[in-house]
Amino acid sequence: MDILKVRSLSKSFGPIKAVSSVDMDIKQGSITALIGPNGAGKTTTFNMITGFMKPDAGRVFFAGKDITAWPAYRVARLGLVRTFQRLEVFKEMSVLDNVKIASLGISMQGLMRSMFRPPSYVREESKALEISVNALVDVGLKDSMHKPAGLLTFGQLRLLEIARVLATGASMMLLDEPAAGLNSVEVEGFATLMKDIRARGITIFLIDHDMKLVMDISDMVIVLDQGVRIASGRPEEVRTEPRVIEAYLGA
Ligand SMILES: Nc1ncnc2c1ncn2[C@@H]1O[C@H](COP(=O)(O)OP(=O)(O)OP(=O)(O)O)[C@@H](O)[C@H]1O
Ligand SMILES: [Mg+2]
Structure with missing residues (x-):
């Protein structure tokens, strides 16, 4: 089953056609x-x-719903969550709190409730704690969970990012x-983590420049x-496509 379908998605910035009918x-x-x-x-x-940018044209379907131009928080609530090219963490906060915030979802309402702590919030918070610890176990950061995030190595920050998702x-x-920015040992660990996450049925869509x-x-x-989408298919099909080789050699 296709969980994500994108149709004729387009976006221009002035004269630049950043995405053309993909x-x-x-x-x-x-x-x-x-x-x-x-x-x-x-x-x-x-x-x-x-939902971080409105398309000029085209549609996006996720889990059978037309989510085109939905705001990001609604898309995330439906189960489609992204990370950013630049790492974003709260450096003074503990690793665990960085994950807990993601688990609870940051919203104004959430902040108000965290101050007044109604019983429903206390329940949600203990659930979020459990979920967050599990996520840190999954990515191999459990031993660092009480450290300030600012003390993590670059490679560990990348894992924190995955734990938050x-x-x-x-x-x-x-x-x-x-x-x-990961070293070769870290990349191997990352590959294993991705396969573990896939084995749980979670769909992964990633941008990367590391062809291996x-x-x-x-x-x-x-x-x-x-x-423009110039190729798509299994890795071994795509790597031998002349248009792909040309695009990379030309760049
Ligand atoms: N907010 C913006 N305003 C104007 N131009 C933009 C904006 N965002 C992206 N662009 C332009 O759109 C084109 C596509 O950019 P995009 O960031 O999507 O590329 P990318 O494939 O992610 O590249 P990279 O591998 O360098 O991250 C580029 O020409 C870029 O300069
Ligand atoms: Mg980019």
Whole structure:
């Protein structure tokens, strides 16, 4: 079953056609990589799918619902959660609290309730604690959970980012360059983590420039170049496509 369908998605910035009439079908429980040279329109595509940017045209369907131009918080509530190309963590807060915030969902209402602490909030908070600890166990950060996030290594911060998505209970995660800056040992660990998450039925859609990683973990690869989808298919099919080789050599 396709959990995500994108039809004729388009976005321009002035004269730049960042994304041009892109179609995508993503199977539930798969790992799909979105690749392409710098400026190909990958992040813009993620922004439109997750409600951070309104498309000029086209539609996005997630879990059978037309979510086109829904606000990001509603998309996330439906189970489609993304990370950003730039790491965003609260450095002074503990690793655990960073995850708990994601699990509870940050909203004004949430902040008010956390101050007045009605019984329903206390229940939610203890549930969030359990979920967050589990997410940290999953990514291998349990031993660091009481440290301030600012003390984590770069590689650990990348894992914290994944833990935060897991703690939201997402059924599909969109990861924008989640392995950027990792060393080769960390990349191997990351690949294993992605496969573990897939084994639970969670759908993964990730942008990455590390071709070895992409070829290793992906069930499907979609290639963008200058806003246009120039190829899509299994990794071994896509890597030999002349248009893909040309796009990479040209870049
Ligand atoms: N908010 C914006 N305003 C104007 N132009 C933008 C904006 N966001 C992206 N662009 C332009 O749209 C094009 C696609 O950018 P995008 O960030 O989607 O590329 P990308 O594939 O994610 O690249 P990278 O691999 O470098 O992250 C680029 O030409 C970029 O300069
Ligand atoms: Mg990008």
